[in-house]
Amino acid sequence: MHTTTHSVVEALIERSNRLGADPKNTNYAGGNTSAQGPATDPVTGEDVELLWVKGSGGDLGTLTEQGLATLRLDRLRALVEVYPGVEREDEMVAAFDYCLHGKGGAAPSIDTAMHGLVDAAHVDHLHPDSGIAVATAADGQRLTAEIFGDRVVWVPWRRPGFQLGLDIAAVKEAHPEAIGCILGGHGITAWGETSEEAETNSRWIIDTAEAYIDQHSPDEPFGPVLDGYEALPEAERRAKAAALAPVIRGLAGHDRPQVGHFTDDARVLEFLAAAEHPRLAALGTSCPDHFLRTKVKPLVLDLSADAPVQECVSRLQELHEAYRADYQAYYDRHAGPDSPAIRGADPAIVLVPGVGMFSFGKDKQTARVAGEFYLNAINVMRGAEGISSYAPIDEAEKFRIEYWALEEAKLARMPKPKPLATRIALVTGAASGIGKAIAARLAAEGACVVIADLDLEKARAAAAELGGPDVAVGVAVNVADEAAVQAAIDAAVLGFGGLDLVVNNAGLSLSKPLLETTEADWDLQHDVMAKGSFLVSKNAARVLIAQDMGGDIVYISSKNSVFAGPNNIAYSATKADQAHQVRLLAAELGEHQIRVNGINPDGVVRGSGIFAGGWGAKRAAVYGVPEEELGKFYAQRTLLKREVLPEHVANAVFALTAGDLSHTTGLHVPVDAGVAAAFLR
Template sequence: MTNPTAAELVARSNRLGSDPRITNYAGGNTSAKGTEIDPVTGEPVELLWVKGSGGDLGTLTPAGLSVLRLDRFRGLRDVYPGVDREDEMVAAFDYCLHGKGGATPSIDTAMHALVDAAHVDHLHPDAGIAIATSADGEELTATIYGGRVVWVPWRRPGFQLGLDIAAIKEQNPDAVGCILGGHGITAWGDSSEQCEANSRWIIDTAQAYIDAHGSANPFGDAVPDNAPLPEPERRAKAAALAATIRGIASQDRPMVGHFTDDPRVLEFLAGAKAAQLAEAGTSCPDHFLRTKIKPMLLDLPAGAPVDQSIARLTELHDAYRADYTSYYEAYAAPDSPAMRGADPAIVLVPGVGMFSYGATKQTARVAGEFYLNAINVMRGAEALSTYTPISDEEKFRIEYWALEEAKLQRMPKPRSHQGRIALVTGAASGIGKAIATRLAAEGACVVVADLDAAKASAAAAELGSTDVAVGVAVDVSDAAAVKAAVDAALLAFGGWTWS
């Protein structure tokens, strides 16, 4: 039976995690403190329930919580060797676990355990990160919140950050949370309801201030040559570029693609500051771990011909790889993990939209969602101040952190067809459907093509979400219909393999 405190925590987490303005997929963490009977002593023991490493707040279940004894965890303060060796503390977290099973404790566990509050939320809301990445974020925090929210200078997540926030709460008894420079927010409360209300108040207050006091054109004046193309032309150009861009993103390893022409992306790309902001890169660790530290931006007008765009993308790719290699070499230490690849994860095309890439369709889509979050952050920061992300050196310390590498090594091995895209004709029934089903089961992304659009969509839905399969109508005897199906495959997954 789930402990009532844990059940309440899961419900709060699901509410917060279901709103992309509050936190992004697998971002942030929440916690609650309470008591349970120790089966060994029969006495009450004080526990911490906290979202485990790699979990997602929106879909969190009790199995995704780490459960730790507070007395043991807080005892770690007595053996803490200092910030230069704080990573050593993570191995000690396992010795604080209570009971069997449960999720692996995340690096943020210290923040939740050491802060003297019954409930704690750590989130990555766009409005909050906008304040956190503003050049004068500390002054803005004081102006916006009047002492109820305290500024915390950037520090890499870890045991020391937990100690810092605990001290800030103790020194500011009227505060309900803090802005973490370059990163996000943390809020607390005596009850789950109060903690959630404080989190939402911090976020809503930041957004209201941006709306009331921000400039009307945070991305600079609109550049007419980079205005969004009409939708049919935009989608046609995206399809014409998709295979080339997927090849660019896949030089080091095969990647699956995702495309979006969300109006917020198109507005960003049409602004005079687009190149400057893209070059500045993302700031929140949850963002750049999925998007790389910065995107690749095509520096041609929206109406540039496809062949010219392809030629320029190839040149920019060479420059991007050289730049990323220089970044790695500038900050890598002898014990740093090997460079994981120098290809872009985000490619931006003015007037057309954003292409994002990952090992699977789901990770490709989520990378795009994270960069859209980053665009929203830039919008808010530039509306009030100057967008100022953390330094490249600090980004490297996160991206090539030994703890991050360990998390990557724990990921399951890919299935045999992961990274492959198949367009299967006649796939709504019979042999075609059997082929599509087998390919999807082995990790491929599948375009289910059939004469009957409704049957194609139904068959695709049986295989899973649109991260797994999509249905399209096609008459293979009609050249225009075949091209439309190929374009759909390109826009859905970035490419295809005929079957």
């Protein structure tokens, strides 16, 4: 790479990362930055001017060189001569491909023209809450002049695209004293002749708007507090959130299953406690980045904070029906013959006064980001109401963007979902051995996983290995304690919105003959496996039934549930208990489309917490083999002569829950390499 080229790109990446790291500057994956500079054409050896601009998708805070689109500036600017006009401007996105320089890099975004047509070497386009507050104020044009003087120019709303790039270029040319502009209803754009100058100008616009809003806003920009709508005490509101979450997820997943996210951020609770929140929520969001992820408006529960849970459930069901009808009417008002089909009429954001916000998406990150964007929207409303009144773009313009052919094409390019995408799993005893292998397999296949284990530190470490909180969370649970079980399930529904798949794996074993087995030995094993599985299944079933989305409960039983081996009375008896729980619950929960199945592994030695804890040595002594040879011993007594590993049990869990066995319930699957004495009869 040309030395100058390298320094230009390096400075652009560093500037982008700094700006994107602070949420007050722009939202996740929102906005774009660019730089222009010289390079050598490898074909002609001549100097050319290039534009490096953040490509489609990606995030400024984590942008790397691979996330940039690189274009020939002369070719990009030549497109002005062939631009067919605003009615056909979508065609220009395809034309950007003919301006690309070299191989690799990201696809050019719709905002590329803004960066290439403006006569400045460095351009930042951002979505700061303070800037959007001015952009969505009813008298935003007047306020722009009052706040910034002649340094920032107002640009009326225009959908992102080639014409907006021309508009901003014209503003820059007509106002040489300006350092940037406020884009009506949308955000800000700033520029500079150096990377440092562009960043300084962007930050000045953001900080100046923020300072003006802080200085001129009243104490209650959302109006006075409504009696009874104040935030509930933390423990009470989180308990209510956990009770409502499965119902809300079921409603939000009426058209297609969704993963959820919950927040009781103080700013959300403040908004929902104020008198003006119903009016403002109904107006919807404005910035395209916001409503593409939050839909045009949220569903808002219109009950006070202390309304009983069941009353809230009934009202949410009524409001959901009304929301779907309203969204269908919105689609019908604006859809044309060439519009994409409706993408679903369920809300992406559900607001519950006194409790908080539930947000939804195709995965945890999407759901979390949707909630972050609605929090941005609340900040925008606060600022706009503080200095004027909130006036977002009208719904016809929102529809043009939400059902944009280019947006539809972007969705079509998304990779096919993994088999367990949108499914939320709770696996007990999942910090090691079989449970950890199951959690890893489920996560690899797209599920969100709650790793429940006695050892919280190990549970959290296992969750971190799987990818962190957007994929897995670790919680402490003693499955023999119902309060602890309920707390773990609450963590699942508050962490991911609900629950779909439960694996009863927690277990232990004490290998003793009958006369040496104590009452405490018997009680301990039955408490953990028989009682523990019962408590987990019982409390999980409440969530699954409330969601009304079906689900799976899987028991990791054992070949010992049907095979009579020596010196194993307590363990084998409790495994037989688990095996019959499978049949009993399959019969009882089938009407709710909840499938209950079991897996009967042979002894899993390698990687097993049970065997490492002394069980292996005792079983080896029973069979008269060295402990290190126990796995081979088990393998040799099987028909396939193969050792059973944790991953083989995980494979069976996946097979039972991934969809191909959708009509199977009450089944026990042997994973024992063929132990004839444990054949099911």
